[in-house]
Amino acid sequence: MKRIDLKRAKSQIARPNTIREINTQIVLNYVRDLAPISRAEIARVTNLQRSTVSSIVDALLRADLIEDIGTGDSTGGRKPNLLRIRTGSPVAIGVDVGPVNTVVAIADLAGSILDKEEFSTSKNADKETSLIISSISRFLKKYQNDELEVGLSVPGITDHANSSVTYVPYFRWHDWDICDRIENETGLKVTVDNDANAIALAELWFGREKIRKTRNFITVLVSEGIGTGVVFEGQVYRGEKGDAGEFGHMIVGSLAPVACSCGGFECWEAFASNTASQARFESALIGNGSKSSGANVIELALKGDEKALAALCETAKYLGIGISNLIVGLGPQAVVVSGGITQAWDLISEEVHKAVEKSIRKRLPRTVITASSLPSRPTLIGAVALVLARKFAAAS
């Protein structure tokens, strides 16, 4: 039960159509999870009046969000018409801004990508904005749907509540006006979040079934740095100012193999990121009298290179130490790891688990630690999920 915040009560007061909106989202969620499902079955599982269900279903059919797929088995009387989420109909434009390239994609309500464009991310914020808007405009010409909205995943600090981007450290962009520009020039609503939160949302809506049914879990994105997303009671926890989940900067040791993005040598990110694995591998080569190769440490480990494997296992040990701290502090049901390192999950998972088991108190319930099942660019699914979560969930 939540204590009511009187400062925010004005914006939370129930408007006459609030109940209808909530019921619509509940019906949409039942169609998503239990399809194919009939109107009668929805009325039975929700305890809503049959006429209320029919009127909500009609509105969802008109909005092209669900579809009628014909008749099912009868339990007596007339055979019922069955419903499911409408696939193939464009409802979300996901914009995933990465440090190297940007992907703009259009997706349906099931999160399937229908079409996408990819380009190198410009180091100039204005140029990047123009490239994104041109791409969205091309999609708008090709796919018309009143339901279309934009979800934007950014590798930086964002203000989710006010749809703004505060800072992108990689390019040193301050107060990037991308959200306002998209809204003004295309008329589409924009929802923004940082890449780690977008991934957490993607796991919640499109991850493996076990994770989707979990109310409390943490996502750990291992890339050039480490980003974490916290899902608490079925929604992403963003903190008072939207800056929660910066566990990449928790201190796990001293004299890390590389500097953290904040400049320190004590942060988790400096011990357990891909940059750390690469640095460990390169210094083992140099220590051995060989020249730095620049080859990808994960790919080499998968091919059986012993030095690469040793570097990766050392990184996995630190990944496990950080995960162990998260488990002790927050008690999640699961921790989901994503990023390139998960390609080598079979090689490193034992090391990760060993570090966790060593430090966790024995009698705590065992937390599931698993590699993400999302496609290779989880931040793109995250960008799409930012839109879809708004359609399925009340005020996420």
Ligand SMILES: [Zn+2]
């Ligand atoms: Zn740091």
